[in-house]
Each structure stands twice: as C-alpha cells, then as structure tokens.
Amino acid sequence: MxxxxxxxxxxxxxxxxxxxxxxxxxxxxxxxxxxxxxxxxxxxxxxxxxxxxxxxxxxxxxxxxxxxxxxxxxxxxxxxxxxxxxxxxxxxxxxxxxxxxxxxxxxxxxxxxxxxxxxxxxxxxxxxxxxxxxxxxxxxxxxxxxxxxxxxxxxxxxxxxxxxxxxxxxxxxxxxxxxxxxxxxxxxxxxxxxxxSYPRKSSQTPQESQWAKFKLGLNYLMAHGFLRYLICIALFLNFIFAVINVGLPFMIVEHLHLGNVTLGILNSADALGMLIGNLIISVSKELRHLAKILAVTMVIIGTGLAGVGALLMAAPEQLVVQLVGSLMLFAVGMSLAFMNTPFGIYMQKTVPTELMGRVSSTEMSLNMMSIPLGTVFYSFVFQQIPSGIVFIISGIALIAVTGLTMPTFMHVQMPKTGHATQKADRQRL
Structure with a gap:
C-alpha cells in the first residue's frame, strides 16, 4: 500500500x-x-x-x-x-x-x-x-x-x-x-x-544463532564500500569533534579566563548552526550530489576547527572571541547538519529494510564508542598542550583525510528510489 x-x-x-x-x-x-x-x-x-x-x-x-x-x-x-x-x-x-x-x-x-x-x-x-x-x-x-x-x-x-x-x-x-x-x-x-509485504529472512530461519543473524548485517556493510566508508568517516569525525567538547571549555574558561558566558555563546552558536542547517534541508529539493556535499562540509568543518584554534592562539578581546568564534562554530554546526542528515537519508534509501536494524545498530554502536575515546584522548592532549594549536592540527587532519579518501567516491549520488534500490539489494543477499 x-x-x-x-x-x-x-x-x-x-x-x-x-x-x-x-x-x-x-x-x-x-x-x-x-x-x-x-x-x-x-x-x-x-x-x-x-x-x-x-x-x-x-x-x-x-x-x-x-x-x-x-x-x-x-x-x-x-x-x-x-x-x-x-x-x-x-x-x-x-x-x-x-x-x-x-x-x-x-x-x-x-x-x-x-x-x-x-x-x-x-x-x-x-x-x-x-x-x-x-x-x-x-x-x-x-x-x-x-x-x-x-x-x-x-x-x-x-x-x-x-x-x-x-x-x-x-x-x-x-x-x-x-x-x-x-x-x-x-x-x-x-x-x-x-x-x-516481503517475508523477513530472520523469521524464516529461527534456528539461526543470534550471531549468525547479526552477521548478515555485517556482510552487507562489508559488501558496500561507500556505506562502510561513511561509517568510518563518522567515527573519525566523532573522535575529532571531541576537540570542541573537551578543548573549548578548557581553553575558554580555564586557560583564557573568558568566562562561562562566552562558552555558552559559542556552544549555542554551534547548536543554532545545526538547527538552521536542518531547517534548510527540510525545505530544499531532494539532495542528490551526496559525496560532493559531504566533501564540502568536511572541509568547512576542518577549516572552522583550525579557525577557532587560530582565534584562541591570538587571544583577542572577549567580544572578538564571542563574535568571530560564534560565526566559525555556526558554520561548523550547519556543516554537521549537512553531513549527519544526508548520511541518515542515504542509509534509509539503500539498506534493505529487513537489515536496517542490524546495520543501524552497528553504526550507532561504533559511533558511541568513538566519542569517549576522543574525549579521553583530547583530555590528555589539552593537559599537556593547552593551546589552540590542537584545534588547528585537528582541523588540518580532517581536511587531509577528506582530500585523500573522498575523491574515490566523488561520483556517488543519493538514490532516487529507495525501494527500487532495496529490491536490487535483496536479490544480491
């Protein structure tokens, strides 16, 4: 129906x-x-x-x-x-x-x-x-x-x-x-x-072990290079983005002594950027050039992180940090929206519905693991190097990874019809 x-x-x-x-x-x-x-x-x-x-x-x-x-x-x-x-x-x-x-x-x-x-x-x-x-x-x-x-x-x-x-x-x-x-x-x-209306494979084979059923989702991921690449990029981005979650409070409040108000303004600018970005996507035509969109957003995020680092190293007046830093983090937040939401749409349009639970559970679990790892890593780094240079290096690393890996997938576009794609996928399973 x-x-x-x-x-x-x-x-x-x-x-x-x-x-x-x-x-x-x-x-x-x-x-x-x-x-x-x-x-x-x-x-x-x-x-x-x-x-x-x-x-x-x-x-x-x-x-x-x-x-x-x-x-x-x-x-x-x-x-x-x-x-x-x-x-x-x-x-x-x-x-x-x-x-x-x-x-x-x-x-x-x-x-x-x-x-x-x-x-x-x-x-x-x-x-x-x-x-x-x-x-x-x-x-x-x-x-x-x-x-x-x-x-x-x-x-x-x-x-x-x-x-x-x-x-x-x-x-x-x-x-x-x-x-x-x-x-x-x-x-x-x-x-x-x-x-x-199609029967679920998992219900047809109740004798299969939990791992055997789950392995079908892993096999699907291993067989689809771009989806596997997107998950790896998401892991890396979540790891890198801990530089904001850990480093920004440390640098703004503890190192530069610019106060909680400045930190609140910068965090709000990032969240507002994500909000505006998603609202723009909601009224836009169907996104098509997926890989190009992701490449541009990752470069903007990397540039924004490096820009924040340079701003903190310059140690300007509080008002300058609030204004310029807010603009940079607003751009980072909006770029995150244009990365996260298309990624979710791509998964829903390509992964067969009968495998979506296993694939999405794997993706969310891996992302959940990368966040605390990034938090621990950057907590240690900022204790040793309390400087904006950490933001700059992180931003450059993200841009470098994008430039080295994304060109291989630059031809990938958003599927027009998810059900047609899923039908073809089922025939390959």
Whole structure:
C-alpha cells in the first residue's frame, strides 16, 4: 500500500512532536540528574556517569537489539521499549528517596542501564521504520525536521533546567520525564506503520544463532564500500569533534579566563548552526550530489576547527572571541547538519529494510564508542598542550583525510528510489 502525501505529512508532524518533547524533557532530566548526584555525592563523576554507562550498554546490546529490530514488528518493539522506560523511571522515582549520599548511585546506575538499553532499541527501531511511516518523497523532510527538533531542544533545555532546578528541585524533573514518555507513547499509538509485504529472512530461519543473524548485517556493510566508508568517516569525525567538547571549555574558561558566558555563546552558536542547517534541508529539493556535499562540509568543518584554534592562539578581546568564534562554530554546526542528515537519508534509501536494524545498530554502536575515546584522548592532549594549536592540527587532519579518501567516491549520488534500490539489494543477499 502506497503511503499518501497527506498521511506522510501527518506522520512527520507526529514524529517531530514526539522527538522534540522527548529530547527536551530528556535533556532537562539528565541535567537535573547530574546536579542532584553532584550535590548528593560531591563527585565530579556525577555529570560523566552517563558517558560511562551509555557506551557499555550500547556495546552489550549491539547484537541482540539489531536482531530484535529486524525480527519483530517495529511498532510493537517501540511500544514495549517506551513502557519499559516508563516503568523503570516510576520505580526509580520511588527508590531514589530511600538512598542517601553516594548510595544514590546504586539505583541511578540500575536505572540508566535499563534506560539506555531501551533508548538504543527505540533509536534502531525508528531508523528501521522510516519506510513504514512516510513515502519516498518525505524521507528527507522527516529526517531533517526530526534533527531540527532535537537540535532546538538540546540548545535550550539546559538553560530551562538550570533555572527550574533551583526553584522546583529534582523530583519535578522526574514528573516532566514521565509526562514526556506518556505523551510519546500516545503519539506512537496513533501512528500507522505500513509493513512491507516481503517475508523477513530472520523469521524464516529461527534456528539461526543470534550471531549468525547479526552477521548478515555485517556482510552487507562489508559488501558496500561507500556505506562502510561513511561509517568510518563518522567515527573519525566523532573522535575529532571531541576537540570542541573537551578543548573549548578548557581553553575558554580555564586557560583564557573568558568566562562561562562566552562558552555558552559559542556552544549555542554551534547548536543554532545545526538547527538552521536542518531547517534548510527540510525545505530544499531532494539532495542528490551526496559525496560532493559531504566533501564540502568536511572541509568547512576542518577549516572552522583550525579557525577557532587560530582565534584562541591570538587571544583577542572577549567580544572578538564571542563574535568571530560564534560565526566559525555556526558554520561548523550547519556543516554537521549537512553531513549527519544526508548520511541518515542515504542509509534509509539503500539498506534493505529487513537489515536496517542490524546495520543501524552497528553504526550507532561504533559511533558511541568513538566519542569517549576522543574525549579521553583530547583530555590528555589539552593537559599537556593547552593551546589552540590542537584545534588547528585537528582541523588540518580532517581536511587531509577528506582530500585523500573522498575523491574515490566523488561520483556517488543519493538514490532516487529507495525501494527500487532495496529490491536490487535483496536479490544480491
């Protein structure tokens, strides 16, 4: 059954609304959770607890989550995932009051493990169900608007959370999060999933082991050079981009003493660039010249990183750093939007739906691993070399990798019809 444009538009509105509500309240809850643990334990680890637990849970769930998504109806999995998250949060709200001081880490760690396992299942499930929600002409709009909603929520939620926490305390943030989950569940129940008629290979061979099923997704990745290349580039970019996450606060606040306000302005400029970039993509014609777009964006990101480094080395006045640095990071953020969103669209238009869970789970897990590695690496580097030269070298490295590797794939374009591509892919499996 062909999904009409009207239904696709309605599905986009529902998905964006759910994504915005979940991200906004989720980010506020995470911020408040960090503040609560910091106050209760006095440990700096409080804000980094999620960064430790998330990669571990992601790695452990890599194989079973990918297989689950490709075996069972996506809507059913998404509903179960949300119900589990609601139940876990409700139990946590009761349990947390029975612990004091560092003891609060015990129920928090348990809750975060369940929560991130559920989030990973939901993310893979949504990625695999795009063709079941909208028609071919709305994939770009769905991806870009969802990313825009997430970017907007991530930009402003910490500001709102910081103000509210002083007034209402941690308990009310649990209520916000529970409300957001319930709203997301209601929206999900109203969404129509148009399942494809072909039988799933995984359901035909129930005797296969978990690894044997998951290996089909890995074999697909190994057989498609450009998709494999994109994932490697994403890993490298996530690693490199830790120079912003780690180096910017260190250089602005600790080394140059330009204050938290300057840091907030620069971070907001980056997030605003991503928001504007995704909004531009949502109203643009279908993206076609994929490799050229990615090459240009990577060069801009590399140039922006090097420019920030040069600016910090020049150590100008605070106002100059705020203005010039904001422009550079705005360009970096917009370029990231033009890289991340087309990459997601390309995956959804090329990877067979029956393999999307395993492929997307692999891609997200690898990316999740590269972020803490980059964080540890740049934390060590900035302790040894507290200078803008680290930004410059990182930017040059990104430009060099782009120049050395991208020309091989410069001919690659965005597929016109994902279902036709998927049909051809199934014949090769």
């Amino acid at each position: 062909e999904i009409s444009d009207h239904e696709s538009n309605m599905q986009v509105i529902k998905d964006v609304s759910s994504n915005f509500t979940s991200t906004f309240c989720g980010d506020m809850f995470s911020f408040a959770l960090g503040l609560m643990l910091l106050r209760a334990t006095g440990m700096s680890l409080s804000f980094g607890l999620s960064m430790i637990i998330m990669p571990i849970v992601t790695l452990i769930g890599l194989v079973p989550i990918g297989n689950l998504v490709d075996t069972y109806p996506h809507k059913r999995l998404l509903i179960i995932s949300l119900v589990v998250r609601i139940t876990a949060l409700f139990i946590y709200s009761i349990a947390i009051g029975h612990f004091d001081g560092s003891g609060k880490l015990i129920p928090t760690i348990g809750f975060l493990i369940i929560n991130y396992a559920s989030v990973n299942l939901s993310n893979s499930g949504y990625m695999a169900s795009v063709h079941e929600l909208v028609n071919e002409g709305h994939i770009q709009k769905l991806n870009s608007l969802s990313q825009s909603a997430a970017s907007f929520a991530s930009t402003f939620s910490p500001i709102v959370a910081a103000g509210l926490y002083v007034i209402v305390g941690f308990r009310l943030f649990i209520v916000f999060q529970l409300t957001a989950h319930v709203i997301a569940l209601i929206i999900l129940l109203t969404m129509n999933f148009h399942y494809l």
